[in-house]
Amino acid sequence: MDSIRKGVITFQRYVFPQHKALFRRLALGQTPKALFITCADSRVDPTLITHSDPGELFVDRNAGNFMPPFHGENASEAAGLEYALKVLKIPNIIICGHSDCGAMKAVWHPEMTDGLPSVKRWLRNGNEARKQVMTRKLPEAEQLAAITERNVVNQLEHLRSYPVVQDCLVSGTVRIAGWVYDIEHGKVLEYNSEADRFEVIKG
Ligand SMILES: [Zn+2]
Structure with a gap:
């Protein structure tokens, strides 16, 4: 302390x-430039990796950078999105995963959360990504990165299930991006939905 x-x-x-x-x-x-949804991991510093100033990013963090699908008017996520998009009129939403993510490791190997019922329940949000990747029979060394990327893509889909997000997409007042931050190399990869792959953001 x-x-x-x-x-x-x-x-x-x-x-x-x-x-x-x-x-x-x-x-x-x-007047933030982006709603930045990312993992709680201490190594992910949104203002540092986007070279932003205080006030430029509206940051929402949780273990695994999940955005659970819309399931009713009272969802806290719905309230947060409504405030961000309708009151603050934030023009961009970024969902950012990262390399070496503990939450994604536990999604990959669910036995790691035996004895941690709350963590296990929360990480169910990543099950979809795990299933999608495991059916591809990738080499083990590629599985964690693939789950991390697929999880970001799935959370982007969940984001689009919120009425307020749909409204803003229709009116063209918000843009959405999915990122994965590579801690070791200082790189950020962005999801290209047409090619269905993540590509390094370059100048
Ligand atoms: Zn993480």
Whole structure:
């Protein structure tokens, strides 16, 4: 805890004074460029990998970067999406998985969550991806990455099941993208739906 408290002091002394104008503007409201749905993993830093400033990404995190399918008016996900799209009018939604994901490893090998009933229940959101990949009989070394990618594609589909997302897609006020962040190489791959594959984002 001490090192985290020290970080707060460092922020206040050295970082905040250099960005006073930005924080003065942010104090009055937010206009994020994207709703960024990603894994809770500590190694995934959305503002770092997109070179964004505070206020530019509206981040929603959970283990496995899942977006459960729409199942009724009261779903908390529906409320979050409604607020993001209708109130904040965020023009982009990105669902971002990542390499070496613990949640995807547990989806791949469900026995890892024996004795963790809540985790096991949550990770059922990835079962679809596991089934799709395991029927392809890929070499073992490729299975985890394939599950991670397929899971992002499935969550994009779930996202499209929300009425508010459908509305915004029809009116052209939102764009959707699926990414996988490669921690070791600092690369981000984006899903190309026409080719049905992930491709490195290049300049
Ligand atoms: Zn993860």
